[in-house]
Amino acid sequence: MAQSRLRTPHVHRTSPLHGTSLLHRTSPLRRALACASALAGLVALTGCGGTSAANSSGGALKVGVLFPGSLSDDGFMESAYRGYQRAAKKHAGTIAFSKVEQVAPADYEQALVRFATGSDLVISLGGQTDAAVRKVAARFPGVHFAEIGGPADAKPTANIALYDPQQAEAAYLSGAASALLSKKGTVAFVGGAELPAIVNAAQEFANGAKAAAPGVKVLAPQYVGDFNDATKAKQSALADYGAGADVLGQILNLGHKGLAQAATQSGGALLGGPIAHPCSADPAYAGYVETDIGAEIEYAADHLAAGTWKAEAVHFGLTFEQPHNDIVLCGNPPAAVAKKLEELKAKIKSGDITTR
CATH class of the missing domain: 3.40.50.2300 (Response regulator)
Structure with missing residues (x-):
């Protein structure tokens, strides 16, 4: 069946119409068990779900990303993960990225705390993480936080940026x-x-x-x-x-x-x-x-690398300078x-x- 494209050009897109996932589809159960172990013990979150090799860079800025769902969900989380991959590749050597996926709601706060103790920027995906993000951000005023997909009418705080994927x-x-x-x-x-x-x-x-x-x-x-x-x-x-x-x-x-x-x-x-x-x-x-949810991870990483990150409310979509809808x-x-x-x-x- 043919496709009729009503296209608004933007540059942050990678093969939007291919059907092959960018992910290595490991067992969801194995990923979940690995993440649960990381959260319960004193091991680094960087080992959970597979992590960018940039984490071995001792002098790099550090970004931790909480994906509550699966990176292969063919939806919000996978779209975000594609941007995570692009950002990690673009800023290799400058920013060390780590992530955790498939986290239960009861563990959001603990995951965010572990990221916050060793990261310059912590990013959370989904409005379901909103309460945990605000609680943890208040405890770590020197750490930047960015929430993607939270309440559209919410206001940023001193160290929380809110990114609305529209x-x-x-x-x-x-x-x-x-x-x-x-x-x-x-x-x-x-x-x-x-x-x-x-x-x-x-x-x-x-x-x-x-x-x-x-x-x-x-x-x-x-x-x-x-x-x-x-x-x-x-x-x-x-x-x-x-x-x-x-x-x-x-x-x-x-x-x-x-x-x-x-x-x-x-x-x-x-x-x-x-x-x-x-x-x-x-x-x-x-x-x-x-x-393109992942464009917001790229946006946060670009500004962190440039030293221009700020706690702000940013609305993406068609009204953004590079449309993502x-x-x-x-x-x-x-x-x-x-x-x-x-x-x-x-x-x-x-x-x-x-x-x-």
């Missing part, structure tokens, strides 16, 4: 595309958890749908409770398809595989993302809304659909439409 903006585009592609005039959104950022994204999905097609019906959003549970996600999707929706938007990680199964079973479709794959990979996908439609969508999406993108870039 998932709400991506969801707005997803809602618009869903409404324009829907044949039944009914669409729906499925989120991984009822976190503030995801709830906001669900609202913007509805806003985008109604902006593109004022008469469209948007079902109440569903929250699976787990970004990676494909079985529960499938149940939510089947409920939406059963209620009349034929195109779904989503913010899930591995859970989106359940949505694709439901779409195939019900004759519906969904919008993928944040990582786009070839349209031929699965006909259930009507397109992909891309969000985009949309790819599969097949040959009507020209009117592509035109409407371009119009909405232009309004977001100009500030006529705001999504936070």
Whole structure:
């Protein structure tokens, strides 16, 4: 199936449409056990989940990154990890990177403390880490912290920078595309958890749908409770398809595989993302809304290396100087659909439409 690209050029992208993961897919259980051991004992976090060789550089700046989920989730964490890899390569010899993945919520604080005791900058991924980040940052005022994907309306503190990947903006585009592609005039959104950022994204999905097609019906959003549970996600999707929706938007990680199964079973479709794959990979996908989460790790590392890092709130997406959101439609969508999406993108870039 062909792809119709509604592309805004940006430079921080690596093969966005390939289907092969950049990761060495080791056993999730083995990674989880290794991380648990590192957190419980007095061994370095740099041994958890595989670490950049830059950590052996004694004089380098040090950056520790907390990935609560799997680096091979085909979603938020994997998109972020791609940026981690780019940053580690770019700043090799200058910055020593270390990471930990698949950390249980009860262990967020301990992982952050261990990073903070030996790092110049600590980065956490996901709004689920917000409370732990703020608590640990207060204990280490001399250490920089950056939170990616926290509450969109949160304020930075003296040593916490907040980076907003504009998932709400991506969801707005997803809602618009869903409404324009829907044949039944009914669409729906499925989120991984009822976190503030995801709830906001669900609202913007509805806003985008109604902006593109004022008469469209948007079902109440569903929250699976787990970004990676494909079985529960499938149940939510089947409920939406059963209620009349034929195109779904989503913010899930591995859970989106359940949505694709439901779409195939019900004759519906969904919008993928944040990582786009070839349209031929699965006909259930009507397109992909891309969000380059990893660009924010690069941004933090670039400023740390340059000595210009500061505690600030930065909004990425289409309004950033190098846009990191985009949309790819599969097949040959009507020209009117592509035109409407371009119009909405232009309004977001100009500030006529705001999504936070």
